[in-house]
Amino acid sequence: MMKPLLEVEDLHVRFHLRTGIVEAVRGVSFQLGRERLGIVGESGSGKSQTGRAILGLTPPPGEVTAKRLAFDGVDLLTASKRTLRTLRGGRISMVMQDPKYSLNPVMTIGEQIIEAYQAHAKASRAEARDKALAMLEAVKMRDPVRVFSLYPHEVSGGMGQRAMIAMMLVTDPDLLIADEPTSALDVTVSMEVLRILDELVAERGMGLVFISHDLKLVSSFCDRVLVMYAGRVVEELEARNLHEAKHPYTQGLMRCLPTLANDVRPLPTLNRDPSWAL
């Protein structure tokens, strides 16, 4: 069997606060090849912190421990800052939630893509510019040259998120973490962005970690789904076998999905059993 791209074993993320220790992630394990893994779970269940820990970007009072956390055989916990930096952006990338906040407001979109490219490739400015324009085209910008010189506040949410995708994929990474990449967009735009993301991931054969609240979206978009609850993985399933879910939390989530065929009213509420969080 081929060596997995990403190995996560017993990952913990703890925040040492004055008021005590917050355990955001409590023993998450999974492996990932060049496939699509979805992570779902409610707000605060530790999805984002799992993604950030992989990138080595856990915010300050946070502490990361794991039995194993490796990308393409490189141990991320012991790797030097330098190695981490070449991996980050170069081979592992992340698309964040809201382009309004995750693009630098005082730099043009083109400038930000060029910067991402030049951080990893020895390229002249002209080459980087061509690459950036090609990337803007790849995310289906209607007028790449114009968008190139626009500032983030001058584009719509959908365009902003496509620019973000262009920026994060310009280095041809092997793994992309998409942390709720469409939850700040409205539905129609969101579908368009997902389609583009889907296409690029397939085309380039990247591994994808897709983080979302939306079980249905994740199951239609990914090969495999992790369900997280209170910092733990409570269930791991093939996306097409979602109906075989055993954990009551997942079953609860599934029951809450409204379908056209059998309209359940009122929608069932999700019951949480305190024992799940143990």
Next chain:
Amino acid sequence: MASSIANGGGGHDALRFYLTKTAQFFLVLATTLLGLVAVTFIIGRVVPIDPVLAIVGDRAPAHVYERARQELGLDLPLIQQFWIYLKKAVTGDFGNSVLTTNPVMTDIANAFPATFELATLGTIIGTIIGIPLGVLAAVKRGTLIDQVVRFLGLAGYSIPIFWLGLMGLLLFYAKLGWVAGPGRIDVTYSYLYTPITGIVLIDTAMQGQWDAFWNAVSHILLPACLLGYFSLAYISRMTRSFMLNELAQEYVIAARVKGLSEMRVIWRHALRNAAVPLVTVIALSYANLLEGSVLTETVFAWPGLGQYITNSLQNADMNAVLGGTLAIGTVFVLLNLVSDLLYRLLDPRTR
């Protein structure tokens, strides 16, 4: 206001913006100065100081006093006096100073460069040191360097400037002899160059009088560092707080995700954003040094605008006080304009 007009769409936005801006600037300048003249003029006339007495002395006989009063135009109704003053002022005639007997314009042209030189140097020192210190404090939050910066900031607020100035003179001039004493330049050097800009450092350097230049440097060093310190205290504190705010933003995480070096993330991404509000802070601190260095100018016998106005005020020399106030008002409006333009330059969202 008028600037919002420029924000509308259209092809000639930039041109229209600058035209509107220029028109707006002159309007603001005119109203500000008019307001300043009016207020200072009225205050000058209602305070219980008698400018006539200042000229004729308090033993003059009544007819001498009366003649002097008429010569000064003080017998006319207030509104008429104001009108006459305004009419002259637009031609650049602000009357003569009683104290120096020179035209006020000449006095100010002599005093302003001294203040300008000192305040500018102080601001440069405060900015060059204050910004990196503030950035460092924010990045290394909670560590020793952060404590030091916060202490410096606090001390800058609580230590009186004249005390620090006197202590500085005592130590570095009297005891150690590292710097020259009060004044702008030693008398022996002051004949070696002709004042052109009035800024001694520039005049001496331009004329190749390096001995005089270094003497002037040695004179300005201590007061400039003193003002620099106070400006640094303010600028570093504000930089720290702006940087803490920026470093917590999502785009900083995105920059790290891209694999940029921490240096680039901090200086190029976060500081570039923090620079937007910093412009206002620096302009404010600069304006503060331009008008408020009276105490420093007194301690260091620096013949600047602050000293000129204070002396004039003490001697009921109202023409000089009015002129000086107007000069400071003009500087304020100018600084405001410059910081406004810089703000637009730095923040694309305001264009």
